[in-house]
Amino acid sequence: MALSVEVKSLEMHFNMSKERLTTLKEYFLKMVRKELRFEDFVVLHDISFKIEQGDVFGIVGLNGSGKSTLLKLISGIMRPTKGNVKTHGTIAPLIELGAGFDMELTARENIYLNGSVLGFSKKFMDERFDEIVEFSEMRDFLDTPMKNYSSGMVARIGFAIATMTTPDILIVDEILSVGDFKFQEKCERRINDIMNSNTTVIIVSHSIDQIERLCQHCLWLEHGGIRMIGDSQAVCDAYKNT
Amino acid sequence: MKSTGRFNLFFKKFKRFLPLLQNLTERDIKLKYRRSILGIAWSVLNPLLMMLVITQVFGLLLKIKVENFPVYYIVGVAMWNFFSDATFMSLNSVIDSAPLIKKVYIPKYIFPLEKCMFALINFLFSLIAVVIVMLFQSVVPSWTIILFWVPILYCFVFAIGVSLILSALSVYFRDLLHLYSVVLTIWMYATPIIYPVSLVKGSTLVYNIIRCNPMYYYVEYFRSVVMYGIVPDLTWNLICVTFSVGFFILGVFVFNRAQRNFILYI
Ligand SMILES: Nc1ncnc2c1ncn2[C@@H]1O[C@H](COP(=O)(O)OP(=O)(O)OP(=O)(O)O)[C@@H](O)[C@H]1O
Numbered sequence: 001m002a003l004s005v006e007v008k009s010l011e012m013h014f015n016m017s018k019e020r021l022t023t024l025k026e027y028f029l030k031m032v033r034k035e036l037r038f039e040d041f042v043v044l045h046d047i048s049f050k051i052e053q054g055d056v057f058g059i060v061g062l063n064g065s066g067k068s069t070l071l072k073l074i075s076g077i078m079r080p081t082k083g084n085v086k087t088h089g090t091i092a093p094l095i096e097l098g099a100g101f102d103m104e105l106t107a108r109e110n111i112y113l114n115g116s117v118l119g120f121s122k123k124f125m126d127e128r129f130d131e132i133v134e135f136s137e138m139r140d141f142l143d144t145p146m147k148n149y150s151s152g153m154v155a156r157i158g159f160a161i162a163t164m165t166t167p168d169i170l171i172v173d174e175i176l177s178v179g180d181f182k183f184q185e186k187c188e189r190r191i192n193d194i195m196n197s198n199t200t201v202i203i204v205s206h207s208i209d210q211i212e213r214l215c216q217h218c219l220w221l222e223h224g225g226i227r228m229i230g231d232s233q234a235v236c237d238a239y240k241n242t
Numbered sequence: 243m244k245s246t247g248r249f250n251l252f253f254k255k256f257k258r259f260l261p262l263l264q265n266l267t268e269r270d271i272k273l274k275y276r277r278s279i280l281g282i283a284w285s286v287l288n289p290l291l292m293m294l295v296i297t298q299v300f301g302l303l304l305k306i307k308v309e310n311f312p313v314y315y316i317v318g319v320a321m322w323n324f325f326s327d328a329t330f331m332s333l334n335s336v337i338d339s340a341p342l343i344k345k346v347y348i349p350k351y352i353f354p355l356e357k358c359m360f361a362l363i364n365f366l367f368s369l370i371a372v373v374i375v376m377l378f379q380s381v382v383p384s385w386t387i388i389l390f391w392v393p394i395l396y397c398f399v400f401a402i403g404v405s406l407i408l409s410a411l412s413v414y415f416r417d418l419l420h421l422y423s424v425v426l427t428i429w430m431y432a433t434p435i436i437y438p439v440s441l442v443k444g445s446t447l448v449y450n451i452i453r454c455n456p457m458y459y460y461v462e463y464f465r466s467v468v469m470y471g472i473v474p475d476l477t478w479n480l481i482c483v484t485f486s487v488g489f490f491i492l493g494v495f496v497f498n499r500a501q502r503n504f505i506l507y508i
């Protein structure tokens with residue numbers, strides 16, 4: 001089996017100043033008085049694991065345990081303080097739907113803008129345009145500025161764009177709960193399709209049901225460290241019993 | 243060997259995100275002109291009206307003696323506005339894109355670069371105003387006007403360098419915007435836009451300050467090819483290139499160092 005994601009002795013620190021210094025004036029005053037102090041805050045430590053191509057991998061943990069941070073490190077949005085992350089293939093991060101929409105623009109304009117945010121060419125987007133509109137069922141609103149959309153409508157378009165290609169790695173951070181129940185079903189079907197095409201899927205969710213249902217393997221994060229990793233059923237059972 | 247690899251990677255990424263650069267610029271242009279009724283006409287009218295006021299005040303009241311003062315002023319101020327718009331808009335460009343940066347991987351230099359592109363396009367529109375004033379004043383340009391893009395290119399590269407520095411630092415220091423608006427005002431007066439350099443040659447101090455100002459060289463270059471039919475000599479070109487490339491490299495260096503930790507501060 002080919003490896004899809006390799007995480008090796010990963011460590012992530014946030015360098016938080018005691019009070020948040022955000023102005024030059026404060027900064028210089030503190031520097032002159034030698035009061036510049038930074039508090040090192042370790043969010044993730046000693047994280048090593050591997051995910052095989054085609055695996056569906058769940059991550060569970062309490063609020064603030066570092067799940068979103070780990071996903072951001074894997075998708076390259078942040079760089080780790082120590083250690084490294086190796087990924088093979090294209091990544092589609094579904095960390096927040098509709099990031100990169102400009103609410104003043106119409107949906108049509110936003111579809112192209114968001115496509116280019118994900119690194120797709122105009123020609124490619126032309127080819128996929130109808131498919132995206134079809135999937136999101138928003139044809140009647142295409143030329144309305146998105147500020148007049150409901151949040152569910154924004155999420156529909158975001159989801160349709162983000163999943164229009166079959167990536168090698170799909171990263172999903174708690175977004176399966178958007179939209180009405182019909183659209184949720186549609187989203188899960190789409191994600192299932194993607195899973196069946198040898199794509200690696202990494203899912204963070206607070207719904208243990210969902211993780212048990214979808215995932216083969218699972219990682220349990222606690223205070224930024226690995227508490228348990230392995231077979232999804234076993235990890236979920238242990239997690240539920242704490 | 244290793245550095246050519248990094249270079250190739252850089253260009254591959256740049257090519258991938260070229261449509262983004264284009265789309266963001268288009269967005270800015272659309273939004274700018276969708277919001278104002280006069281649309282593109284405003285980019286032309288605004289400098290024209292400013293020119294009328296300024297030439298009246300400075301030409302009549304202060305009795306500044308420059309031949310074809312309206313042309314002199316509008317050529318200079320067009321280029322200055324380009325630089326000041328580009329850098330001022332870039333300053334907050336990274337902070338304003340925080341929602342995006344937090345959720346997807348994008349090369350972050352795209353944002354200041356996009357603002358410079360946007361300013362460049364507005365500048366090209368405002369050149370219509372320059373042409374109108376030249377027609378009115380019956381200034382006949384010589385063949386050298388075909389070199390008008392040379393100082394624009396120099397100034398564009400310089401503006402990108404400054405923008406990279408400002409947009410990177412503003413992530414860490416949120417009051418930079420206020421400081422920079424003051425700097426821009428002083429900087430404008432240190433650039434011969436509403437007065438001729440000959441006016442300050444009497445004072446060596448002021449003259450020396452002006453000679454340290456890169457904008458002085460670009461503005462004068464622009465005037466010489468557009469108005470006076472003179473191509474600046476090699477030394478002048480070398481000075482321009484040194485400032486442009488120097489600030490560009492400095493900008494790339496600062497931005498590259500700073501961007502690692504952007505995500506922790508935005
Ligand atoms: N940009 C940041 N600067 C400083 N600290 C941060 C930053 N982002 C996250 N943290 C800290 O990192 C820790 C982990 O955050 P993270 O968002 O990864 O948690 P999570 O497991 O996704 O939680 P949740 O279940 O609530 O989504 C938290 O304690 C948070 O305060």
Ligand SMILES: [Mg+2]
Nearest residue numbers: 067068069173
């Ligand atoms: Mg989270």
